[in-house]
Amino acid sequence: MPHSRTRKSKARRTPKAHPRGVLELTGAGYGFVQTSEGEFFIPASKTADAFDGDLVEVSHLPHGHEGGRAFAVSGGRPPARVVRVLARAHETVVGRYEVAEPFGVVVPEDPRIKHDIFTLRRDAPHVQDGDIVRVRMTVYPSRREPAQGVVEEVLGHSGDSGVDVELVIARHKLETRFPDAALEEVSDARVDAQGALVSGRYRDYSDRVVFTVDPDDAKDFDDALSLDCVILPGAALAGSTTTHASSDDAASACGAQESLAGEDPKRRRCSAEATEHNGFGRVFAGSLADGAKLVARGDALWRLGVHIADVSHYVPWGASVDLNARRRATSVYLVDRVLPMLPEKLSNDVCSLKPHEERRAVSVDLFLDAQGRVVDMDASPSVIRSRARLAYGWVQHALEAQREGEHDAALACIKEAAGPASEAVLERLVHLDEIAHKLHAARIARGGMDFESEEAKVRLDAQGRPVSVDVRVKTDATSLVEEAMIAANEAVARYLRDAKVSSIYRVHDAPSSTDLVDLKPILQEFGYDKRVSMTRFCSGDPFAIQEVLAAAQGRREEYLVSSLIVRAMRRAVYRDAYGPHFGLASEAYTHFTSPIRRYPDLMVHRMLKCALFGRSEETSAIEAAMNQIAQHSSEAERTAEAAARESQELKLYELLEQHVGEEADGIVSGVVSAGFFVRLADTTEGFVALRAAGEYWMLDAQRRTLTGSDSGGVIRLGMRVRVRIKDVRPLERRADFILVSAGRGIGLKLKR
Known part of the structure; x- marks a missing residue:
């Protein structure tokens, strides 16, 4: 029988579905969650009991809730809070063991995990204060109780040579041994x-x-x-x-x-x-x-x-x-x-x-x-x-x-x-x-990108201590090999595509215009809008992006501009269907040239042989697994890159620690309301706090500038500065600098 319109229905309403995604936390405590509704900014106070990497549900927060400083780092993304954790990413956590009878407290070495983990001393009496351990989680933190776990393995002692890299390996769950059957x-x-x-x-x-x-x-x-x-x-x-x-x-x-x-x-x-x-x-x-x-x-x-x-x-x-x-x-x-x-x-x-x-x-x-x-x-x-x-x-x-x-x-x-x-x-x-050079010129002529990058390679002594840094840049020798490999990868991709043979392709989608629009004010600060159409750039025109990169060439901000544009790009991924590679301006591209170190390349070799000699009894099974392998390989690549970068940075900052008190030249690489970051020639970054600068500094989050309230001086990206190294924390991969001198018009009361 139908209900009266004036009578409230007693039927239970379907609860509103919250956006969900993986929480990516930063060392500063705040984070981001990419969902089907877009990317959300999670203030540090709104992460609840979630760890970095957890699958979470989030709920919108009103704009302005995150505060001025947080808004600067949010990149304009809407704020949200973690409602609940759907799946945990960490079964184990690596940290420093501290004795606090009757407990052993494990302080996570990963700065993105803010919860200490409590263990019972009687369960692991052999573990010493200061040991670096892997603890298996038994209870995750909540409002009612702290995180709890059991010590599973002692990795070393804090300060031991090589234990810092062991931490990186453990944090990213990297495999170090091969099974006996494989050997x-x-x-x-x-x-x-x-x-x-x-x-x-x-x-x-x-x-x-x-x-x-x-x-x-x-x-x-x-x-x-x-x-x-x-x-x-x-x-x-x-x-x-x-x-x-x-x-x-x-x-x-x-x-x-x-x-x-x-x-x-x-x-x-x-x-x-x-x-x-x-x-x-x-x-x-x-x-x-x-x-x-x-x-x-x-x-x-x-x-x-x-x-x-x-x-x-x-x-x-x-x-x-x-x-x-x-x-x-x-x-x-x-x-x-x-x-x-x-x-x-x-x-x-x-x-x-x-x-x-x-x-x-x-x-x-x-x-x-x-x-x-x-x-x-x-x-x-x-x-x-x-x-x-x-x-x-x-x-x-x-x-x-x-x-x-x-x-x-x-x-x-x-x-x-x-x-x-x-x-x-x-x-x-x-x-x-x-x-x-001809292959490169042809690639650029069809719209390919040519990003300049610097790769820091730390040299170690026999005890694993850093002794020097080589900053590797692109040369004719590296380009000679790279261009040949790109041409071969592209040729194999086209061959497999036209032969209609299943394979794994390397796909790079065009960048989002929103991400490029965010760079417009910064490029205007550098004056590039006088040489390049910002409308074309923001629309993702590859030739306009090329023009920006060309405009930066040879200038002090060259690597900074290149890295900003790279960050605005989507990541290249592996897929089991061909698609364009935006960065290379290629209609079909694959990875064929490194099967010793990349599994997708090994798959491409198998499928190339299939195209040359016909199907084998394994071909159907290989085809069925193609999609899953492509997705897993993309994820594993991100993990490997993060681990490699972290291990290099550990030693870079360890080497920088030897120079505390010395002065160095660098360029401004980032600004927030509390100060700015400076990048040194060896690629390390440090933070210059403005609390004692003698005036109030106003942040323009779009143009990435700081303007002095009294002096009117402006600190902007790419500015050359001289700093003194004040403090270095290698395990956190952080450093604090003191400003010694800056560009003209910067009215800072410098702290000597």
Whole structure:
């Protein structure tokens, strides 16, 4: 019977659903939650009993509730409070053990976890005051009772060498040991180059001039390069020297499966017997200088070989070593060690492309014209033999010397590594450098981004103490390798896409216009609005973003502007369907070039073999797991990057601690109402408090400036300042500075 309209229904109302998402806390106590309704700012007083990483429900707070300082760090995001925790991210917590009879109190080392954890001394009487322990949570904190747990493991003692990095490993739950089954599976792994060639699936590229270029401290070498010329059919080469390609080389030259230039996408096939008449049948045997002339006049093409370790041969789908690698998803490069994705028998030995030793590889040949356009490609498993293991520094010095006409000096840079092959290797390095510049220019011309970055690498002594910092920047040597790898990744992605073979792709979505709009006032502060259309920039026009990066080049704020734009970008992720890569201006992109250290690359190798040789009995299972693997790999990549960054910062601040009381130059990298952050040349940051500055400073949160109420002086991003290092806290990765001098017009009463 229907209810009267005047009578209230007794039916229970459905409770309003609250937005939910993962809480990301900062060391300052506040945090953010990304939900289906957008991202919310959580003030420090409104996190309730949630830990960083917990899945939480949040409820809106009225604007203005968070206060002036909090509003400055919220980035304009709406405020909210944590209503309840839906799922806990931390089963264990790492911290410093403090004796407080009858309890042992564990103070979390992670500054984002604000709750001390109580344990009973009688449960772990062997644990000493000051020990660093892992405690398993038994009761999470609430309004009624504190957090409680049981000591599970003693990691070391506070202050011990290396315990700080152990904390990073424990905090991010990184795996440090391989299961016995995985080690047993790879114990007898061997190259067996002859067996590879007899199988009929591998081509013999051992006569090519192949070499690796890596950082000088690299332990595994999973990518190598080669370069030569192939003669186009019908080219008249009076007086020139050519050689007929071997059946393998010929098949490589003419067997490209697609046209990357786009004019003729239909597939072409040829046989080794028909190489002189179909495709590029002759490999030029003269000097590359003469070969370059042939390429310039259109009689030949460059053949750029990118040779990648054939890891999939040694890691069968579903084996213990595969399952462990799938779970790790990536190697983790910490300041004092590498946590490899694969056991060292593979990563540092059988799969590593060591010089002068035969190795199984998967090779991609890119055929380029005089303008550096990739007009064809071919892929195949191969057997190679690297002629030299080069380091970036040596290659850079060699290229610089060669440009100055000092050929002997250039040879001397690589002589020790390349030996008898030095001339051949140097010749290829010079032309690879030219090709890299053309590949880079083509990428920029189609809208690709070119971000400048600085990477701090701390050098340690035998006891794990920091002794110096190398700030690595992009050079011609690093670009030479990077551009070749980008081109190979793109070629493989297009090949798999057009072959309609399932795979994992690297996808980078276009940035949100809202995030770019937030940068507009800052760019106006730098005066870039006079050179670049802010309307185009805020709409996400890649060429306008390029113009901003170009405007910053060579200026003191160059790296700051680049990092601000990077932060405004969305993260690149792995997906099981191809999509555009905004940063590279690529319609399809993948990761193919590092299967020793990235699981998605290993998956791409498997699917490339599927495309080349047909489906196997594991293909269906691989396809079914593709989506989950892509998602997990994206998450594992973020964890690995965070752990690597934290471990470097620990040692950076430990080194900075040795210079307390000294002065240093830096630039303003951030502002809040209480003061500003200063970035030093070694990439460390410290905070300058304005409490004792003698006047009130007004924050413009949009333009990121501080203006003095009496002096009218302005502190802005990118300003050069000189500071004195006051206090450093390595475990917190924080420092406090005192301002010594600043730009003109800054009326600070400086504290000496």
